[in-house]
Amino acid sequence: MVTVIKQDSPRDSVQRDPRRWWALGALVASMLVLGFDMTILNVALPTMAADLGADTGQQQWMADSYVVVFAALMLPAGLLGDRFGRRRMLIAGLAVFLAGSLVGALASDVAWVIGARALMGVGAALVMPLALSVLPSLFAPDERTKAVGIISAASAVGMPLGPILGGWLLDHFWWGSVFLVNVPMVAIGITACLFLLPETRDPASPRVDVVSTALTAAGLGALVYAIIEAPHRGWTDPVVLVLFAASVALVTALVLRERRSERPLLDLTLLARRGFLLNTLAATLGMFVLSGLMFVLPQYLQAVLGNDALGTGVRLLPMMAGMLAAAKCAQPLVTRFGPPTVISAALTVLAFAALLGSRTTADSGYGFTALWLGIAGAGFSFALVPAMGAALSALPADRAGSGSGLLMTVRQVGGALGIALLGALLAGAYGSRLDTAGLSGPAADTAQDSVLAAHAVATKLGDHALASSANTAYLHGMNVVLLVVGVASLVTALLAAALLPRTAPSAGVAPAPGDARE
Structure with missing residues (x-):
């Protein structure tokens, strides 16, 4: 029989269940999967586009359908867990994610892939908040911070592993394997939740x-x-x-x-707090830039530089290495200089990296790309970590739950808009520079769809000039995207330096995610 623990039970009375670390392991597996799926598809998109005949817009939807649904449903998903049982809804979320993964693995056209990704977004929206909210029922206060750190790290580690895992799978199997890899890990998560997690709910929770x-x-x-x-x-x-x-x-x-x-559902009055609003916007810009770059870069590395899927994943590592190193080093700098200084400096570094990247030419080679990717990753993390911490620190304790929910939702919206806006900018710039003179109408239309489609047409026709034009046009589009990112980051850095409220350096310390709930 499942024991139901009410939310209003004293947290200090949590018994030390000997199986709690096994349960945490299952949650870690689930969070790793969510981390994978934020980045694993980006490496697979060029291969999927070639096999399914997807144009740039359809590729954007394959990436964005997951993020849009994730952003829209995260807050109500948390309320569903509070009202109907966190264990029950966590299992339901994992089951929906599993179903979406199976549909994606078996999909035979673009529409089914987009639908599968949307279904996975529904599952992820349930898993993300509820995986953290069940921790108080498993761990006493003296162990809870460690558990929160482990589960948060699992999600972060999944992102850099995604491109490498996706590249390896594509080199050995078909593109559906990037969906199928989720199945065993999610199945383990569901089984462990069934046998190891107690049920908890908040009877006073509002209706969705x-x-x-x-x-x-x-x-x-x-x-x-x-x-x-x-x-x-x-x-x-x-x-x-x-x-x-x-x-x-x-x-x-x-x-x-x-x-x-x-x-x-969205406590918009929190946006009246200047510290929360401006730090949230800084964090959102970071997600906007990261999501856009993760959409643009794989096609450049694969189509223009000629790397295979695994090589593409490995070549994204400098960005991920910069992100992880900066995330580890950010807090000491925040403690010494304060969040506004670190955030504005980090955004300036991100602007420099993007403007440097906008000078990429066909002869630049990967070494130049690795350089600005590493700098961009460091700038992103140095801005994101302090901005999120300072945003939550600007809230009173009784608004931490609604504030963290609003922050995560706005961040996800930033990611969705990054793929949409920067992808649209890329598509327009690419199409304006591609030379399709001498091609028939259908062939020209196909080449305009994406750089991968242009290469497919060029290979079929033996048209080396078209392949060269497609590479040049894509580089032009990517450089325009990077130029826009650089200018936007620099403007935001100046605004952050001028407008962010100056607080005591220690104010940048973020509360533990598991405690950021009402």
Whole structure:
């Protein structure tokens, strides 16, 4: 029989279950999978695009459908766990993620892949908050910080491992293996949750606001769809304009509804706190840049430089190494200089890396790319870690739960918009430079879809000039993206230096994620 522990039970009374570390191991496996899936598909996209005939817009949706659904459902998913049982909903989330992985592995066209990724986003939205929220029922306070650190590290470690694992799988199996690899780890997680986790819930938790959830998902979906379609249809196309208008209307309706709600799903009043707002925007810019770069870079490494999937994953390691090293070193710098100084300096470093990368030419070689990738990874982490810590530290203790939920949601939205906006910019710049003179109409249209499609056409026709033009056009598009990233990062760095509130250096220390709940 499952024991139900109410949320209002004293935390200090948690008994030391001898199986608690095994249960933590299962949660770590689940979080590793979520970390993989933030990056593993990026390496597979070029191969999938070639096999499925996906254009740039469809590739954006294959990446973005997961992130959009994840962002829209994370907050209501946490409430579902509070209301109906965290163990039950965590298992349900893992099961949905498992189902999405199986659908993706067996998919035979783009639409099924996009649907599978969206289904995986539903599962991830349940797993992410609930994996942290069950820890108080397993660990006493003296062990809880260690457990939170382990499970948070699992998610972080999964991101750099994703491209390498994905590359190895693609070199040995078909592209569906990047979905199928989730199955054994998720199955272990479900089994362990069934036998090792106690059930916990909060009977006083509010009901999930279905209308607000629908408005969030529809508004964000309409915005992303409009941005992805605009390079192909034109920014003044009636469909694109209607989608933008619908997004504005839906988001406005969401804001008005949340402002009138006694217990809002998104506590927008927190944005009135300058420290929280500005640090949240800095963290969101980081996710915007990272997600965009992870979409743009694999195609450059694979199509232009000619690496295989595993080689592409390995060549992304300088960015991941920079991120991990900076994440470890960030806190001592924050303690000494304070969050505003570290954040503005880090954004300046990120701007420098992007502007350096925008000088990439066909003759630059990988060494130059590795240099600016490593610098970009360090700048990203040095900005993100202090910004998140300072954002949460700007909140009173009784608002930490709603604040951390809003922060994570806005960050995910930044990631979705990074793929959509920077991908759209890339597609437009690539199409404007590609020379398709002498090609038939269908061949020219196919070559315009993506650099991979252009290479496929060039190989079929034996047209070396087309392949060279596609590489040049893609480099132009990538450099335009990096230039925009560099300017945006530099402007944000200046704003951070001027506007971020100066606090005591120790204020940048973030509370443990597991305790950031109401």
